[in-house]
Amino acid sequence: MKYLTFRRFSTSFDHANRNRSSNPAMNPSFLSIPHRTIPEPRGQDHDFVAVAHSHLVHGEWPKIAALATGLTPFRNNHILLRIQRDPVLSLEFYDWAALHHPSSQNLDTHSIILHILTKAKRFKSAESILRKFLIPRTQNSSEELFDAILYSYRLCDSTPGVFDSIFKAYAHLKKFRNATDTFCRMRDYGFLPKIRSCNAFMSSLLDLGRCDIVLAFYRDMRRCRMSPNVYTLNMVMCALGNSGKLEKALELFGKMETLGFTPTVSSFNTLIAAHCKNGLMGASVKLKNGMGKKGLEPNVVTYNTLIHGFCKEGNLQEANKVFNEMKAANVSPNTVTYNSLINGYSQINNSEMGMRLYEEMLKSRVEVDIITYNALILGLCNEGKTKKAAYLVKELDKENLVPNASTFFALISGQCKRQNSERAFQIYKAMKKSGCHPNYDTFKLLISTFCKNKDFEGAIEVLMEMLERWMAPEKDLLAELLEGLRVSGKSHLATRLLLGTAEGRLIPKAYFDGLLSSSQFEAGS
Numbered sequence: 422m423k424y425l426t427f428r429r430f431s432t433s434f435d436h437a438n439r440n441r442s443s444n445p446a447m448n449p450s451f452l453s454i455p456h457r458t459i460p461e462p463r464g465q466d467h468d469f470v471a472v473a474h475s476h477l478v479h480g481e482w483p484k485i486a487a488l489a490t491g492l493t494p495f496r497n498n499h500i501l502l503r504i505q506r507d508p509v510l511s512l513e514f515y516d517w518a519a520l521h522h523p524s525s526q527n528l529d530t531h532s533i534i535l536h537i538l539t540k541a542k543r544f545k546s547a548e549s550i551l552r553k554f555l556i557p558r559t560q561n562s563s564e565e566l567f568d569a570i571l572y573s574y575r576l577c578d579s580t581p582g583v584f585d586s587i588f589k590a591y592a593h594l595k596k597f598r599n600a601t602d603t604f605c606r607m608r609d610y611g612f613l614p615k616i617r618s619c620n621a622f623m624s625s626l627l628d629l630g631r632c633d634i635v636l637a638f639y640r641d642m643r644r645c646r647m648s649p650n651v652y653t654l655n656m657v658m659c660a661l662g663n664s665g666k667l668e669k670a671l672e673l674f675g676k677m678e679t680l681g682f683t684p685t686v687s688s689f690n691t692l693i694a695a696h697c698k699n700g701l702m703g704a705s706v707k708l709k710n711g712m713g714k715k716g717l718e719p720n721v722v723t724y725n726t727l728i729h730g731f732c733k734e735g736n737l738q739e740a741n742k743v744f745n746e747m748k749a750a751n752v753s754p755n756t757v758t759y760n761s762l763i764n765g766y767s768q769i770n771n772s773e774m775g776m777r778l779y780e781e782m783l784k785s786r787v788e789v790d791i792i793t794y795n796a797l798i799l800g801l802c803n804e805g806k807t808k809k810a811a812y813l814v815k816e817l818d819k820e821n822l823v824p825n826a827s828t829f830f831a832l833i834s835g836q837c838k839r840q841n842s843e844r845a846f847q848i849y850k851a852m853k854k855s856g857c858h859p860n861y862d863t864f865k866l867l868i869s870t871f872c873k874n875k876d877f878e879g880a881i882e883v884l885m886e887m888l889e890r891w892m893a894p895e896k897d898l899l900a901e902l903l904e905g906l907r908v909s910g911k912s913h914l915a916t917r918l919l920l921g922t923a924e925g926r927l928i929p930k931a932y933f934d935g936l937l938s939s940s941q942f943e944a945g946s
Contacts (some may be wrong), residue, residue, distance in 0.1 A: 451611035457572040459529075461783070462499050470499045477504055477514060485517070492518060492525040505577060508541035519554075531555045532569045536577035539586050549581075549796045551590040563591065563599035567606050581612045588614045590939060592622035610643065616650055623656045632660035655691050662695020670695055686716055690722050697730030700737070705730060718881045719750070725757045732765030737774075740765055754785075760792045767800030772809075775800045795827045802835025809837055826857040831864060837870040845870060846879060861892055867900060871903045879912050880905070 462470050469491055476484040476793040477500070497518055504510050517533045518525050531554050538547040559566040570583055582859035584607045591600035600622055607613060614622075619642060626635045639657050642649065649657075654677055661670035674692055677684050689712050696705040705727055709719055724747040730784060740762060747754060759782045766775040775797055782789055794813055810832060817824060829852035836845035845867060852859060864887040871880035880902055894902075906914055 443666055451610050454574055455572055456575040458499065458576065459495075461800050462496065466493075466496055466499075467872070469496050470503065474502050474503045477510060482517075482616070485514075486521070489522050492522045492868065494525055494530055495529050497525045498527075498533055500940070501530065502538065502577070504539045508537050511537045512543070512546060515550075520883040521867055526554075528555075528558060528565075528569045529573060531558070532573045533577060535570065536573060536579040536583055539583040540580050542582070544582070544586055547586045548590050548593070551586060551595065556590060556594065556596075562605050563587075563596075563602040564606075565664055567603055571610070579724055582615075584610075584612045585614045585618050589618035592618065592625050595625050597622075597631070597634070598624065598750075613645055613647055616647065616653060619647070620650070620652050620656065622658075625655070627656060627659060627663075630663070632664045635660040636664070649680075651677070651688065654680070654682060655685070655687050658688065659691045659695070660697065661774070662691065665699065666698060667695055684717075686712070686717050686720055686723065689715075689717065690726060693723060694726050695894050697726055697733075699833075700730075700734065702727075702730050702734065719752070721747075721755055721758070724752060725761065728758060729761040730770075732761050735765070735769055737762075737765050737769065737771075751941070754787065756788050756790055756793065757781075759787060760796060763793060764796040765799070766798050767803060770800070772797070772800035772804050772806065791817070791822045791825055791828070794820075794822065795825070795831055798828060799831035799834070802831050802838065805835065807832070807835040807839065813867070824855065826852070826863075828888060829857055830860070830863050830866075834866055837866050840870065840877055842867070842870045842874045842879060846883075849883075859890075861887075864892060865895070865898055868902060869943065872901050873885070875905065875909060877902070877906055877909060877911050881914055906935075 469488065471868075473488055473492075473496070476482075476488070496925075500514065505515065511534060515526075515530070518530075531550060535547050535550060535555065538544070538550070541936075555566055556571075559569075566587065570587065574583070584603070588600055588603045588607065591597075591603055604614065604622075619638070619685055623635050623638060626632075626638070635656065639649070639653070639660075642653075648823065654673060658673055659671045661667070661673065670692060674684065674688065677694060689708055693705045693708050696702070697707065709723055709727060710718055712723075724743055724799065727743045728740045728747075730745065731737070744754065744758070744762060747758070759778050763775040765780050766772070766778070779789070779793065779797055782793070794817060798810045798813050801807070806843075814824065814828065814832070819858070829848060832847045833847050833852070836842075836848060849859065849863070849867060852863075864883060867883045868880045868887075871883065884902065887894065905911075
């Protein structure tokens, strides 16, 4: 079968009028499920299976252990088929064989136990086997796994839940191409996943920002006449909001009750977050105020979303109003609440208020994390208070916290504001030594500071390391450096820069030549 990609979600189903019947044979438009048998055991195989079966049903495990060396995949499979009506015993024997004689299990063995478990609604155990054995064994071939389950489906008198388990396992593992392939093949044979499995798939996609696939998948669910639940609709609204389609998100929100669902607090929070993300704070507040009409009360997520939105805009006055309203409503602020406020004050160079909130956190016994400290350190560094920032870094050890890239960036920015490029470079080296990776802003800040201090050797060194990480400098940053080299007459450094840039091919040579002409350096020589 040709490999299926995400694009298939955007196309219509071949048979839009299919229903969710668990008996595909009743609908001629579905592919028929093949029936593969396995040979009956004969001779020694028959005797082995009969004896092992007897020992198992009587719980005689020491006698089973004595048979371990004679266990083969063929015998193993037939033993499982004989005891399949007892899912507990089947799993116990399967686990025993995996531990004592793993070579006695093949793809068919794993498929049979999966049928047994899903038929008995032991879905957690089934997904565990999928994760541990079946998916790794078939690697990236969802087709091989699907076929193995399909061919043994009738042999084990299985149920559609077995295919749902495969789809959900792929979704949880974020193997989206495999999940897509499985979904489409399920549809071809007349099976559709449960709504909870679809929600797991959509949730994983949202985590990776694939809103386009979420929306396409939802459209195909509706074409298949699959009934969503409130969690499905919340995720669709989230995808619409994150895609900038606020009107459609609001439209779906308005239709929830006609679809038979009552909006939840999460429904409101989803819309509030979408409006905050788009800077529509007034509409976000109106949504929050409208929750009472539905008999709902804002929760900590509601308030945190609004506080973060106002802080992002630099509107700390409104953020504080929400913060006070939150307390008045007896909703306890958490780490996220304080972190948003502290970071907001840091951005407007008010480290004093940030420290007050930090002290309030400690007094209220709210957990302090690395994000809290990074916000405080950045606020102090923005105001040039590098000694106080260094003191807070020492406090990290007491809290069993490890500095990350954001911590180092804050410290570097503090030294750069003081035009202390040498100290900033030392912190940069410590950053690399700790295993943290500098981002573009870190490199840009260092290079610009070196240029301001006319330390062009340092600027070139940092730029070279930037290029080694396959980061191309912006035109303005490169122009700033070249202009400094021109004025100072550092033609040898300009040549070194040209060679290093040409080798990396991260900057178009034509642009470089336009900035670095011989006449420019003749003026500064």
